[in-house]
Amino acid sequence: MTALEKLENKNNEGKFICVGLDTDIEKIPVHLKDSQNNILEFNKQIIESTIDNAAAYKLNLAFYECHGIEGINQLEKTLEIIPSDVLTIGDAKRGDLGNTSNMYAKSIFEHYAFDSITLHPYMGHDSISPFLDYSDKLNFVLTLTSNKGAADFEKVKLENGKQLYQLIIEKVKEWNKNNNCGLVYGATHTKELEEDIDLFGQLPILVPGVGAQGGSLKEVINIISRRDKMRLLVNVSRGIIYKDSSKNFAKAAGEELIKLNTMVNEALNK
Amino acid sequence: MTALEKLENKNNEGKFICVGLDTDIEKIPVHLKDSQNNILEFNKQIIESTIDNAAAYKLNLAFYECHGIEGINQLEKTLEIIPSDVLTIGDAKRGDLGNTSNMYAKSIFEHYAFDSITLHPYMGHDSISPFLDYSDKLNFVLTLTSNKGAADFEKVKLENGKQLYQLIIEKVKEWNKNNNCGLVYGATHTKELEEDIDLFGQLPILVPGVGAQGGSLKEVINIISRRDKMRLLVNVSRGIIYKDSSKNFAKAAGEELIKLNTMVNEALNK
Numbered sequence A, B: 001m002t003a004l005e006k007l008e009n010k011n012n013e014g015k016f017i018c019v020g021l022d023t024d025i026e027k028i029p030v031h032l033k034d035s036q037n038n039i040l041e042f043n044k045q046i047i048e049s050t051i052d053n054a055a056a057y058k059l060n061l062a063f064y065e066c067h068g069i070e071g072i073n074q075l076e077k078t079l080e081i082i083p084s085d086v087l088t089i090g091d092a093k094r095g096d097l098g099n100t101s102n103m104y105a106k107s108i109f110e111h112y113a114f115d116s117i118t119l120h121p122y123m124g125h126d127s128i129s130p131f132l133d134y135s136d137k138l139n140f141v142l143t144l145t146s147n148k149g150a151a152d153f154e155k156v157k158l159e160n161g162k163q164l165y166q167l168i169i170e171k172v173k174e175w176n177k178n179n180n181c182g183l184v185y186g187a188t189h190t191k192e193l194e195e196d197i198d199l200f201g202q203l204p205i206l207v208p209g210v211g212a213q214g215g216s217l218k219e220v221i222n223i224i225s226r227r228d229k230m231r232l233l234v235n236v237s238r239g240i241i242y243k244d245s246s247k248n249f250a251k252a253a254g255e256e257l258i259k260l261n262t263m264v265n266e267a268l269n270k
Helices: A003-012 A038-050 A068-080 A098-111 A125-132 A164-178 A190-200 A217-224 A249-269 B003-012 B038-050 B068-080 B098-111 B125-132 B164-178 B190-200 B217-224 B249-269
Strands: A017-021 A056-060 A087-094 A116-119 A138-144 A181-185 A205-207 A232-236 B017-021 B056-060 B087-094 B116-119 B138-144 B181-185 B205-207 B232-236
Touching: A003 A056, A003 A087, A003 A138, A017 A038, A017 A087, A017 A249, A038 A068, A038 A249, A056 A068, A068 B068, A087 A098, A087 A138, A098 A116, A098 A125, A116 A125, A125 A138, A125 A164, A138 A164, A164 A181, A164 A190, A181 A190, A190 A217, A205 A217, A217 A232, A217 A249, A232 A249, B003 B056, B003 B087, B003 B138, B017 B038, B017 B087, B017 B249, B038 B068, B038 B249, B056 B068, B087 B098, B087 B138, B098 B116, B098 B125, B116 B125, B125 B138, B125 B164, B138 B164, B164 B181, B164 B190, B181 B190, B190 B217, B205 B217, B217 B232, B217 B249, B232 B249
Parallel strands: A017 A056, A017 A232, A056 A087, A087 A116, A116 A138, A138 A181, A181 A205, A205 A232, B017 B056, B017 B232, B056 B087, B087 B116, B116 B138, B138 B181, B181 B205, B205 B232
Antiparallel strands: none
C-alpha cells in the first residue's frame, strides 16, 4: 500500500487526526520516567489506546535524537509497534544539497521505513527531488507554518504580489509528478486558509497548530471541507499525549482522540 | 573557549579550510569498507592527517543518520577524537517550532557537544532563537546556497526589490544579540558575493561549494578579503576526503588541505 493509499483509507473510515508522538521525558507521567525504555513504554501505551481511531502517527525526530543512541533505539522500537496499514510521518523537516538529501531520504524512508516526511523547501527543487524519487512515499513540504515566525519570511510579499509560501504551494504542485507531495499548513491561519484553499488542488494537507498552538479545529475543517477530496491529517501532539499526567494518561489520550475526531466529522457533515 | 574564539584563533593562524566529513561508505577506500567501524576508521585517519592545518571539521549528519544507531555511534566516536580547540560544525540544517528547536539544540549542542550548527531560516525567528540562547556556540544560518535550486526561492525578488536571501542576511544581523550568528553563503555565486559582501558585517561566514560543486576558491577569497575581520571557513568535503581512493587516501587528503589553504593565503596576501 502506498502512503497516499494509507491516508485515503483512513480518511474514508472517517479518521482525520494524526497523533503526534513528541515524547518529552520531562512531560511523561512520573511513574514512567525512571523506567529504562521510558519513551518507548509511553508511546506503546499511547499507541495501544489510540490505534483504533488514529489516522496516522507523526514522530518528531528532535525528541528522539536529543537522547542520542538511546533515543534512536526507542524511535526504532516505536515504529515496530505501529501496524503497517497506518501512515507514519517522520517529522524531520529536512532539506539539503542533492547528495545530502539522498542520504536523509535513505535514512527516513529506508532505514526507519517511515511512510512520509516533512521537508524544508528553502533550498529549492534539487533539495527535495531525492525524496520525490520514492514514489510510494509522501512528502509534506512546509508552506505556512503555525508559529509566530511565519511572518518573518513565509508571509513576505514578492514582487508579483504573492506571498512566499504561496509561491511554494505552486511549486509543490509542479513537483508532484509522482503524486507523492503534500503540504504542511498551520491551523493558526484561518483567514489565509480561506484564500488559499483553492490553490491546494488535491494535495494532501497536514495541519498542525490545533490545540496547544491555538488554532481552531472547527473553523479549519469548515474551510477544508470544500475540497472534493479531503486528503487531510490534522496533527495534535501535546493536546492528546499529555491530556492527563496520571497513570490514566493513555486512556485519556484515547478519549481525547475520539473527541477531536468526532468534532472533525461533525464539522464535515454539517 | 567560545566557538567564535576557536574560529578566530584558527583564522589568525592562517587556517581557513573546514574539512567536511561527509563520509559515505560507498566512497571510502575498498580496504576499509568491510571493517566494523568503517566510517570511524576513515574519519580517524583523515583527522590525523589534517588536524595540523584544518580550521574546523563539519560533520554532515545525514551521512551518519542513514545508518541508524551504528552511524550515530560512529558520529559520537568521531567527535571524541577531534581536539577541543578545533571548531566542530554539526551540519544538520535544522529549524522547527520553538519547542522542537529546543530539542534539536539540546541534541546538537548538549548531547553531541558540537560547537556550531547549520540552520534553516524558513520558519523565522522563533524557530532559530532556541539555538541563539547558547551564547558560546555558533549558528550558521542558510542564506544563498550553492545548489541550482537556490533560484527557486532564495533568489526570488521581494516587493521591495531585494532578494529573499538578502532579507535573511539582514534579519540574522538583527538576531545576533549574543554575537553567535554566522551565515552559510555558497561559493558558486561570485557575482552576488561581490554585491553582498558589505551586507555581512562582521558575521562569520561558512562558504561551501568550492571544488565538487564548481565554485572558484580564488575569486571568492579575493572578494571576502575586503572585510576587516575574515571570520571565514571555506568548507571542502569531497575535494579533500575522496582526493585519493587508495590506501594513501589520508595522506592525499592532508596534502590537498595544505594546497587549498595555501591558495587561500596567497589570495589574501596578494
